Amino acid sequence: MKAIVALAGGVGAARFLEGLARLLPRRRTFIIGNTGDDAEMHGLHISPDLDTVTYTLAGVGDRKRGWGLQGDTFHCLAALGRFGLETWFQLSDGDFATHLYRTERLAQGVPLSGVTAEIAAAFGLRARLTPMSDQPVRTRILTRRGDLEFQTWFVKRRARDAVIGVRYAGAAEAVPAPGVLEAIGRARAVLVCPSNPLISIGPILAVPGIREALRATRAPVLAISPIVGGQALKGPAARMMKSMGMASSALQVARLYEDFLDIFVLDHADRSLAPAVEALGIQAVVTNTIMTGLRRKKALARAVLEVL
Amino acid sequence: MKAIVALAGGVGAARFLEGLARLLPRRRTFIIGNTGDDAEMHGLHISPDLDTVTYTLAGVGDRKRGWGLQGDTFHCLAALGRFGLETWFQLSDGDFATHLYRTERLAQGVPLSGVTAEIAAAFGLRARLTPMSDQPVRTRILTRRGDLEFQTWFVKRRARDAVIGVRYAGAAEAVPAPGVLEAIGRARAVLVCPSNPLISIGPILAVPGIREALRATRAPVLAISPIVGGQALKGPAARMMKSMGMASSALQVARLYEDFLDIFVLDHADRSLAPAVEALGIQAVVTNTIMTGLRRKKALARAVLEVL
Numbered sequence: 001m002k003a004i005v006a007l008a009g010g011v012g013a014a015r016f017l018e019g020l021a022r023l024l025p026r027r028r029t030f031i032i033g034n035t036g037d038d039a040e041m042h043g044l045h046i047s048p049d050l051d052t053v054t055y056t057l058a059g060v061g062d063r064k065r066g067w068g069l070q071g072d073t074f075h076c077l078a079a080l081g082r083f084g085l086e087t088w089f090q091l092s093d094g095d096f097a098t099h100l101y102r103t104e105r106l107a108q109g110v111p112l113s114g115v116t117a118e119i120a121a122a123f124g125l126r127a128r129l130t131p132m133s134d135q136p137v138r139t140r141i142l143t144r145r146g147d148l149e150f151q152t153w154f155v156k157r158r159a160r161d162a163v164i165g166v167r168y169a170g171a172a173e174a175v176p177a178p179g180v181l182e183a184i185g186r187a188r189a190v191l192v193c194p195s196n197p198l199i200s201i202g203p204i205l206a207v208p209g210i211r212e213a214l215r216a217t218r219a220p221v222l223a224i225s226p227i228v229g230g231q232a233l234k235g236p237a238a239r240m241m242k243s244m245g246m247a248s249s250a251l252q253v254a255r256l257y258e259d260f261l262d263i264f265v266l267d268h269a270d271r272s273l274a275p276a277v278e279a280l281g282i283q284a285v286v287t288n289t290i291m292t293g294l295r296r297k298k299a300l301a302r303a304v305l306e307v308l
Numbered sequence: 309m310k311a312i313v314a315l316a317g318g319v320g321a322a323r324f325l326e327g328l329a330r331l332l333p334r335r336r337t338f339i340i341g342n343t344g345d346d347a348e349m350h351g352l353h354i355s356p357d358l359d360t361v362t363y364t365l366a367g368v369g370d371r372k373r374g375w376g377l378q379g380d381t382f383h384c385l386a387a388l389g390r391f392g393l394e395t396w397f398q399l400s401d402g403d404f405a406t407h408l409y410r411t412e413r414l415a416q417g418v419p420l421s422g423v424t425a426e427i428a429a430a431f432g433l434r435a436r437l438t439p440m441s442d443q444p445v446r447t448r449i450l451t452r453r454g455d456l457e458f459q460t461w462f463v464k465r466r467a468r469d470a471v472i473g474v475r476y477a478g479a480a481e482a483v484p485a486p487g488v489l490e491a492i493g494r495a496r497a498v499l500v501c502p503s504n505p506l507i508s509i510g511p512i513l514a515v516p517g518i519r520e521a522l523r524a525t526r527a528p529v530l531a532i533s534p535i536v537g538g539q540a541l542k543g544p545a546a547r548m549m550k551s552m553g554m555a556s557s558a559l560q561v562a563r564l565y566e567d568f569l570d571i572f573v574l575d576h577a578d579r580s581l582a583p584a585v586e587a588l589g590i591q592a593v594v595t596n597t598i599m600t601g602l603r604r605k606k607a608l609a610r611a612v613l614e615v616l
Contacts, residue, residue, distance in 0.1 A: 075381050076401040076402065083405070097387030
């Protein structure tokens, strides 16, 4: 059975994939996760986007925040503060266990893709989740204050520095994780989740070979716009696009994917952009893309599956 | 001002030192801690005896157990169990922070003595606490099941395997931590805390130079018996001594320290052993050594200071 392949960032992707998983309970999806915002904190390797997808699909994620573990405590982090360490990156006690496990397995020589599969299995995921690459790729945010490490810009400084540019350090030397190119080549369909095109999907596309595989695959490639009415559903996407000199519109997202995209899903609020999307040679599909609650997540996934 | 130097294991030592610290609030003591039972768990460097002393003197230790942090949770450890990891070594969420900090600083090249001082400072300790050595010394327990790593024997297997012998792996290549030999040489007095002579004090004495410094110092060297009426106040000392072919008595402890000991403090229950201790050329002092409650801890410390 051919798989549905998904390119995924964090919260927005996880929400969409949760709806999709409810509709395809017996079908394994192949999720290619962003590791551009991975970080080293307190000596631990943290993969925020991979964990957000894992926790959400496992049903243990915090639904309100969209990230982290539901109902978890922050006692270890509070105790780290005693040593004068920076504690702006919120790590809960159960979350620390995930990072401890990942870090120890990496130190034992297991590649990130292997550890990610082990963690997904421990959380009972049916979907196959794999990082875009086993090599480190680190998103750097160029601002007037200089070149900032992603989490410093995003979490510590709350994304308040205007973004001039984005760089994916290490991408040129990275290779796609095992199975990634094959999955795209043999997919029934490829879905680009409603994630930030610059900092969630961008790092995945920057790994040499992945963008080419998306162009070459015979499977339809469908993206769901993370921008609705010129605003990001979640996060700084719209502001980043503006400060980088782009329009902050769904159409702009379609343009960023133009070379490999077959179908683009827009919200009703953006139905006026559909002709311009179609003018790019991309099929435009208008539906409700705002995922408040599981019912709407499933409705969006259903709309996507119907198009395919 | 000359310092009081103390050789310390874990729980028994910490209890005695807590009483001593109350009597000498303005005097800094120099505590040489055992690292023979240090271990690597989940990729972290754990120093159980150093932490027991730190937590106890900081007043944040769990008084009932004698180790760990008062009122702390075990959420991270529980979450590690999800990954199939062994969770028999009880690590609380706040405790993980200490080990994360220690491990990261060691990885940055700070020696264990430096990290230990930083942790002690973070907990507001007035006493100077230092490991016996910056090099790894690992106590190995010889049993009929073979040679067991200390924590595996002590915690995982609950010390149920009869001990044939004890080995301090790495001791021959270790050197005393900075300041240790100087502190012993210039001490006002050296106290050997009521700790297990084989697995708490033994590793300290096995570091080349320390035993010699105890013999050579002009300061009086005083030990408090951890054995009362043939039983250990805490832990497996008495059983170990028996299975290793020794008498499980306070007198036997005095014999183990005979070459450097000036004064030996026995419990009233062992007053009949005093003449035999004196026959070794060691001054015997009989008092109450059972430290139930802070009042008795202080009383024992007062008795020790009066002898000195």
